[in-house]
Amino acid sequence: MTRAPLSVRPDLNDLEPRVASRPEARHLMDGNESPYPPPAPLVQEVVEELEQVTLNRYPDRDAGALHRALSEYVNWSSDGLWIANGSNEAFLHLFLAFGGADRTVLCFEPTYPMHSVIPRIGTTKVRRLWRTEEFVIDLEDALAEIDRTQPEIVVVCSPNNPTGNSEPLSTIRALLGAAPGIVVVDEAYGEFAGSDESVRPLLDEHRNLVLVKTFSKAWSLGGVRIGYMLADPLVVDGIVRVGLPYHLSSLTQIVGRAAIRHARASSELVEAIVGERDRISVELQAMGVKTFRSRANFVLFQVDDAPAVWGSLLEQGVLVRNYSDTPGLYGCLRVTAGLAEDGDIFMAAMEEALDV
Ligand SMILES: Cc1ncc(COP(=O)(O)O)c(C=O)c1O
Structure with missing residues (x-):
């Protein structure tokens, strides 16, 4: 007779397994x-570089060349840049480093479900507010909630998945002004909206803004798993503590650099x-x-x-x-x-x- 294995953490019991069958x-x-x-030349270059790679060796631990290339592309210093295996993993790292049982995240529903699932994995408490009929954030409601519950992390998806609308920059500015901690803006679909709807320019003025982006959508690289985060270097300094060694494989680093070369x-x-x-x-x-x-x-x-x-x-x-x-x-x-x-x-x- 064998004994039953350990049961899952009780607080994860009601989380659906994330194996979506398609x-x-x-x-x-x-x-x-x-x-x-x-683009075909990108794939060609990746194939050529792969032949040179020593797959028996660990990858460049700091992914230095990829960091330098992306830092130049996004015009943001390398010490404020965190690259991960998809933006979902960037969110996981962020919540491991800045969430936890004593902290709360505020999300605006309906939105991308992983924004509340990922914090729960790391035991962060989740509070939800509902968007208006046009699916934008009800600012008055949001400011009142922030005042009352002081959530350490506020997450905004813009353009929002699955509703498609962008959040006005005036709303993001107001949230940045009121939030006691960080405001994380997920621009997974930002390239389809245009640069005037992006919070990117606000990064220079607001140290509590974190911008998350992905190569999975506009870059046609969903199968590779590359996402990244632009933030104050202090935020990245916190995240570095939870990222595992060598988390970006040699293959990921090669594809990421080739993608940036063929960004146009x-x-x-x-x-x-x-x-x-x-x-x-x-x-x-x-x-x-x-x-x-x-x-x-x-x-x-x-x-x-x-x-x-x-x-x-x-x-x-x-x-x-x-x-x-x-x-x-x-x-x-x-x-x-x-x-x-x-x-x-x-x-x-x-x-x-x-x-x-
Ligand atoms: C809003 C949003 N953020 C993040 C992601 C996850 O992207 P990634 O493939 O970079 O993990 C998705 C995927 O659908 C998404 O819709």
């Missing part, structure tokens, strides 16, 4: 990935995706479907019988994300914009699903 479909329009492969080619793909996003919105509206204005690479829309529409799309080979059970998003589905041919097939499938 139904098979010809047209994957659910994951907010880029449908475009990274990747940004050309962004324009095509933005055009496709706007076309999908206009065509859905023409069909009488309610859409929400998006600044990201996806469109959230609302239909009468969302589960049935989702099922019909899947039967026709189109996978979109179903939010019909998510509080604040009842009746909503989210479609990722990308290739025009996928967009055409999605629109035709929607006509069929709605019987227009």
